[in-house]
Amino acid sequence: MSALRIEQGSTSHSAYDLRDYHAEVIEKHTLAVLVDNEAGVLARVIGLFSGRGFNIESLTVAEVNHENHLSRITIVTTGTRDVIEQIKAQVGRIVPVHDVHDLTVEGPSIERELALFKVEGTGNNRIEALRLAEIFRANVVDSTLESFVFEMTGTSEKIDAFADLMRPLGLVETARTGVAALARGSAI
Amino acid sequence: MTRQMTGAKMVVQALKDQGVDTVFGYPGGAVLPIYDEIFQQNDIRHILVRHEQAALHAAEGYARSTGKPGVALVTSGPGATNAVTGLTDALLDSIPLVVFSGQVPTFMIGTDGFQEADTVGITRPCTKHNWLVKDTDQLADTIHQAFHVATSGRPGPVLIDLPKDVQFADGEYTPPAKAKISHYQPKVKASIEEITDIVALIEKAERPVFYTGGGVINSGPGAAMLLRELVDATGFPITSTLMGLGAYPASGKQWLGMLGMHGLYEANMAMHGCDLMINIGARFDDRITGRIQDFSPNSKKIHIDIDPSSINKIIRVDLPVIGDVGHVLEDILKVWKSRGRKTADVSAWQKQIDEWRAVRCLTYKNSGSVIKPQYALQRFEELTKGMDRYITTEVGQHQMWAAQFLGFEDPNRWMTSGGLGTMGYGFPASIGVQLAHPESLVVNIAGEASWLMNMQEMGTAIQYRLPVKQFILNNERLGMVRQWQQLLHGERYSSSWSEALPDFVKLAEAFGAKGIQCSDPKDLDDAIMEMINYDGPVIFDCLVEKHENCFPMIPSGKPHNEMLLGDASTDGAIKSDGAVLV
Ligand SMILES: Cc1ncc(C[n+]2csc(CCOP(=O)(O)OP(=O)(O)O)c2C)c(N)n1
Ligand SMILES: [Mg+2]
Numbered sequence: 001m002s003a004l005r006i007e008q009g010s011t012s013h014s015a016y017d018l019r020d021y022h023a024e025v026i027e028k029h030t031l032a033v034l035v036d037n038e039a040g041v042l043a044r045v046i047g048l049f050s051g052r053g054f055n056i057e058s059l060t061v062a063e064v065n066h067e068n069h070l071s072r073i074t075i076v077t078t079g080t081r082d083v084i085e086q087i088k089a090q091v092g093r094i095v096p097v098h099d100v101h102d103l104t105v106e107g108p109s110i111e112r113e114l115a116l117f118k119v120e121g122t123g124n125n126r127i128e129a130l131r132l133a134e135i136f137r138a139n140v141v142d143s144t145l146e147s148f149v150f151e152m153t154g155t156s157e158k159i160d161a162f163a164d165l166m167r168p169l170g171l172v173e174t175a176r177t178g179v180a181a182l183a184r185g186s187a188i
Numbered sequence: 189m190t191r192q193m194t195g196a197k198m199v200v201q202a203l204k205d206q207g208v209d210t211v212f213g214y215p216g217g218a219v220l221p222i223y224d225e226i227f228q229q230n231d232i233r234h235i236l237v238r239h240e241q242a243a244l245h246a247a248e249g250y251a252r253s254t255g256k257p258g259v260a261l262v263t264s265g266p267g268a269t270n271a272v273t274g275l276t277d278a279l280l281d282s283i284p285l286v287v288f289s290g291q292v293p294t295f296m297i298g299t300d301g302f303q304e305a306d307t308v309g310i311t312r313p314c315t316k317h318n319w320l321v322k323d324t325d326q327l328a329d330t331i332h333q334a335f336h337v338a339t340s341g342r343p344g345p346v347l348i349d350l351p352k353d354v355q356f357a358d359g360e361y362t363p364p365a366k367a368k369i370s371h372y373q374p375k376v377k378a379s380i381e382e383i384t385d386i387v388a389l390i391e392k393a394e395r396p397v398f399y400t401g402g403g404v405i406n407s408g409p410g411a412a413m414l415l416r417e418l419v420d421a422t423g424f425p426i427t428s429t430l431m432g433l434g435a436y437p438a439s440g441k442q443w444l445g446m447l448g449m450h451g452l453y454e455a456n457m458a459m460h461g462c463d464l465m466i467n468i469g470a471r472f473d474d475r476i477t478g479r480i481q482d483f484s485p486n487s488k489k490i491h492i493d494i495d496p497s498s499i500n501k502i503i504r505v506d507l508p509v510i511g512d513v514g515h516v517l518e519d520i521l522k523v524w525k526s527r528g529r530k531t532a533d534v535s536a537w538q539k540q541i542d543e544w545r546a547v548r549c550l551t552y553k554n555s556g557s558v559i560k561p562q563y564a565l566q567r568f569e570e571l572t573k574g575m576d577r578y579i580t581t582e583v584g585q586h587q588m589w590a591a592q593f594l595g596f597e598d599p600n601r602w603m604t605s606g607g608l609g610t611m612g613y614g615f616p617a618s619i620g621v622q623l624a625h626p627e628s629l630v631v632n633i634a635g636e637a638s639w640l641m642n643m644q645e646m647g648t649a650i651q652y653r654l655p656v657k658q659f660i661l662n663n664e665r666l667g668m669v670r671q672w673q674q675l676l677h678g679e680r681y682s683s684s685w686s687e688a689l690p691d692f693v694k695l696a697e698a699f700g701a702k703g704i705q706c707s708d709p710k711d712l713d714d715a716i717m718e719m720i721n722y723d724g725p726v727i728f729d730c731l732v733e734k735h736e737n738c739f740p741m742i743p744s745g746k747p748h749n750e751m752l753l754g755d756a757s758t759d760g761a762i763k764s765d766g767a768v769l770v
Contacts, residue, residue, distance in 0.1 A: 093341075096317075
């Protein structure tokens with residue numbers, strides 16, 4: 001149950017072969033980390049990232065199994081393959097961590113983020129904002145005569161794209177949850 | 189069969205149930221209930237140190253010389269912050285420690301109460317794990333877990349923070365057998381495929397070298413025995429890190445000596461030129477690798493380590509194997525024997541190594557009038573070699589010379605601060621070792637500057653009648669700093685003089701110990717024997733050559749094959765890109 005998922009076997013599975021020749025290419029990976037829901041566990045994970053100079057693009061955490069006091073931390077991180085492997089191994093050896101899954105390499109997965117956007121404006125801008133919101137399937141969850149609050153769920157890229165469109169139309173405030181992710185299929 | 193008792197009593201009961209016999213500590217308001225319990229029993233002996241840092245280093249000395257976890261007890265606030273250096277030291281050298289700190293009562297946490305510090309926050313990055321216990325019913329279970337975490341997998345320090353009200357309150361005691369089974373169960377055995385791959389590489393290698401580290405010592409004396417069997421049966425040469433000395437005997441035929449920045453020429457050249465590197469329980473530390481890009485360029489590398497995060501962290505290896513050194517070695521031997529104990533012809537490689545040995549890299553210019561530090565250690569080695577001997581060190585040139593000139597025949601006999609390089613480690617560590625081995629000769633090889641960092645422990649040595657010998661190689665310099673300033677900073681010796689030193693003989697006498705001073709090489713043997721034969725603590729002020737440099741040396745940023753030897757020109761040896769490295 002090694003957190004470092006190096007394939008077992010002969011030297012033909014050497015660590016050299018696991019890496020390609022683009023070792024310097026920065027990749028983005030989504031990690032799902034199952035932890036004991038105890039005081040300070042999030043600080044341990046975050047402290048590891050800051051202490052060792054790793055990146056966090058997004059982080060979400062919530063209890064997912066009340067009976068067994070387990071929480072799931074979803075981390076989107078970037079780094080070379082070496083760095084990503086090192087991050088997984090380092091996170092994997094934190095004592096309250098049960099499991100580290102790299103959803104980016106372990107087969108297809110779904111990632112979703114929820115965002116709220118406050119857009120102020122009147123006239124054409126307001127009409128255009130509403131029209132675009134429909135196209136992006138964003139819901140209006142609050143409105144005044146001069147503003148809307150849109151709610152939208154999707155991949156981070158989709159949310160980025162919507163934010164870009166709203167900016168010239170009067171986007172004044174954004175709140176995002178960070179990524180939640182699960183592997184596809186029935187396996188857990 | 190559960191029992192009600194106070195949290196303070198639980199601490200003592202759990203320690204007894206964990207087989208602890210010695211606790212190093214220092215009292216204060218937030219741990220008084222525990223001290224009260226310690227007072228009322230005789231199974232656990234409490235050693236009152238003179239500074240909490242020393243409690244931790246003493247516990248490390250105890251742990252490293254016995255293979256058992258060391259235990260320390262400190263109060264809240266300043267007691268806990270003083271423990272931080274010891275925790276970090278133990279973390280970097282993978283030493284199992286269980287440390288208890290007092291804390292303000294739960295209802296005062298967060299109010300900046302008297303002697304309140306966020307101890308779990310401060311110690312989170314310098315422990316393997318830590319706990320703040322807020323409920324007395326959870327306490328015993330947490331302590332048992334703490335011992336499990338400290339000693340399993342890659343060992344390390346853990347800390348339990350104990351608010352005072354939790355110590356006073358009653359709760360239910362859980363004995364170790366009833367404690368929750370932790371999900372923390374690191375993998376100790378390698379797969380048969382991995383073992384077979386290792387053996388296949390061993391069978392084919394023409395220029396092999398074993399590169400071993402502290403992991404062999406941590407895996408226990410059994411692992412060292414298996415290592416010896418494998419090394420002697422294959423006839424492959426073996427080197428070790430500073431941390432691993434003693435796992436393979438220094439008198440062994442295959443022994444190359446220590447490798448690394450101040451390692452032996454033959455060891456570093458063998459690492460550079462090998463075609464198969466078998467890393468057993470070492471972690472490619474920067475003191476070992478030198479310039480990464482040029483590290484052992486033509487070898488296949490096997491790395492056996494219990495910690496997955498050590499794999500491919502610094503050096504990419506061809507065959508990573510996660511497991512406990514002892515288990516893996518046992519399996520390698522089994523499979524290698526069953527396949528007919530094959531090795532390739534390594535005689536050309538042996539011959540090459542003999543040529544490197546013939547360089548005699550530890551040669552130094554001796555003197556008839558001043559004691560050379562190397563000479564002092566050679567004489568010390570000669571006079572104490574066969575004895576039941578434990579060595580600790582401080583940090584600096586003397587430490588590296590000790591590693592070069594002393595020979596270790598067994599594991600757990602050599603205690604030095606490797607990863608953190610903590611000046612002030614050696615003296616308290618010698619106290620911990622002596623407590624664990626009351627009949628043995630325990631000597632701290634020290635530099636005068638390091639030794640002063642925890643000299644208050646003379647009080648502890650006297651109080652507990654610990655005959656620890658403080659062999660100070662006094663060069664009146666922060667010698668290692670001075671050496672770097674000479675090589676790297678244009679001989680500008682900024683603050684590297686040990687000024688205003690005490691009279692060490694009088695200092696010893698002031699504490700009620702024996703002081704010896706020696707400055708003439710002709711008197712040295714007698715003086716060393718006088719130190720050894722004295723039944724009590726001794727401070728030996730050995731006045732040595734002040735400007736001796738420690739060689740060989742791989743300058744920072746250089747590869748293994750660009751070592752500086754003793755008589756080499758050192759001008760401009762270190763380039764500016766190397767100078768930024770530590
Ligand atoms: C606590 C601490 N502070 C600073 C250093 C940096 N340092 C490394 S060696 C050294 C000099 C040690 O002098 P001494 O103990 O006399 O030993 P020598 O090198 O002279 O043998 C210093 C200051 C350190 N390792 N630890
Ligand atoms: Mg000195």
